Every structure is written in C-alpha cells, then in structure tokens.
Amino acid sequence: MMTYIVFILSIIFVLGFVGFSSKPSPIYGGLGLIVSGGVGCGIVLNFGGSFLGLMVFLIYLGGMMVVFGYTTAMATEQYPEIWVSNKTVLGAFVTGLLMEIVMVYYVLKDEEVEIVFQFNGLGDWVIYDTGDSGFFSEEAMGIAALYSYGTWLVIVTGWSLLIGVVVIMEITRGN
C-alpha cells in the first residue's frame, strides 16, 4: 500500500475538488479546498519537494484560505447548504465520485489508461535520477536561485503585488 500512497493521496485530492466544485455553500467549499490543499501538500512532499509543500500550507492555506474564510463569513446566508441538504449539490457530488471511481477501476484493471496521454503506473514511486546532487536539496537551491538568476522576476512580482494592493484599495474606496 505504501508504494501507492501517492496515488491514494491524489484520489483524495480529486474527491476534495469534486466536493467544492459541486458548489455547496461557500463555507463548505472552503472546507473541501482546505482538505485538497493539505493532501496536495502531501503529494508534493512525497516527491521530495519539502519547501514547495510547506509553501502550500503556509501561503496557500494559511494566507489565502483564511482570507476566503472571513470574506465568506461576511457574505454568507442564514441557512448554508451542505452537500446532503440539496439534491443538486448531492447529485453533482455523486456524479463526480462515480467518475473518479470508474477511472480508478480502469486503472486498477488494465495497469494503464489512455485518455489523451498514456498513463501507466510504472513511474509512480520511481523518481528519475540524473546523477548525484551532492549534499544539498536541488529544489531548495532552485528556489534560492530566485534571488540570483531571477532578480528581475522578483522585481516584477513585487511591483505587481504593490500595484495589486493599490488597485484593491481603490476598488474598495468606492465612489
């Protein structure tokens, strides 16, 4: 089972996505997105990307989802709809669930699935090794290169974030 842990986590990822795409009330959609974010962090961690996985938790879940949470609390309705309280939401969720189960069944039956690409289960737990990387983590070195090779990228993103803040303040100022 442990060799297929990444595949199981990606199934839970898809189920979380189906959970918020079937559109219950936004507070429950946020819950589905939090579950998917946590499981997506686990998938990235299993491939050896510790910094990128923690970025998902800190920046995505801890920053963006918190903002979504209190904006939802501001604009919510008196009786929020959970998945089982509305037939449309429940039907959409069950449809997505069935689609995922059918795809996983075909994968487990044939060992390979051809939808647009050809997916086979052979590369799941093998990461291609192109030589030794010494004693440092390649991914951390690549992100640290943001400040040496990617200086212009940092300047452009910083400036666009500043302009984004100015735009948001102008929008919410109104009149």
Next chain:
Amino acid sequence: MSLVYMNIMTAFMVALAGLLMYRSHLMSSLLCLEGIMLSLFVMASLTILNSHFTLASMMPIILLVFAACEAALGLSLLVKVSNTYGTDYVQNLNLLQC
C-alpha cells in the same frame, strides 16, 4: 506519464467545470478558481521535481504569488457587490440585462 498526473489533470478539469457552471454564489466560482491554481501548482511541482529541472523550481512560487493577487482582486469585487446588495448572489449582477 505516471498515474498521479491523471488524477491531478482530472482535478483541474473538475474545478474548471465548476468555475464555468455557476449556481447562486459568486464566492463558489472564486473557490473553483483557487482550486485551478492549486492543481496547476501541484502539477508543475511534480513535473519539476521529477525531471530535476532545478532552476524552474521558482515557477510554482511565482504562480502562487500571482494567484494570490488575483484572488485578492476577486474578493475585493465580491466585497463591493456584497456591500451594495447584501449578499453575493450572481443574480444581482443584472445591470446590463435588457
């Protein structure tokens, strides 16, 4: 291509379908947009980590930065709509309706 990519691409398609078919809340569509960004982040991270393309490791972080910018802008528009109408129902956005 390994099986994880099949599921991540499926998640992208599901969130895209959720974004294009809206029900009552504007907030649900913004959540589906965030889901699209999350699936793109995970797919890019897996591809970069699998192929040892070290210098491209900064790309998912930059993607996340711009996704945060976009989410904040969407939320500010939702706040303005909610201030005017009391809720964020998409049926309130009907000024251009004939």
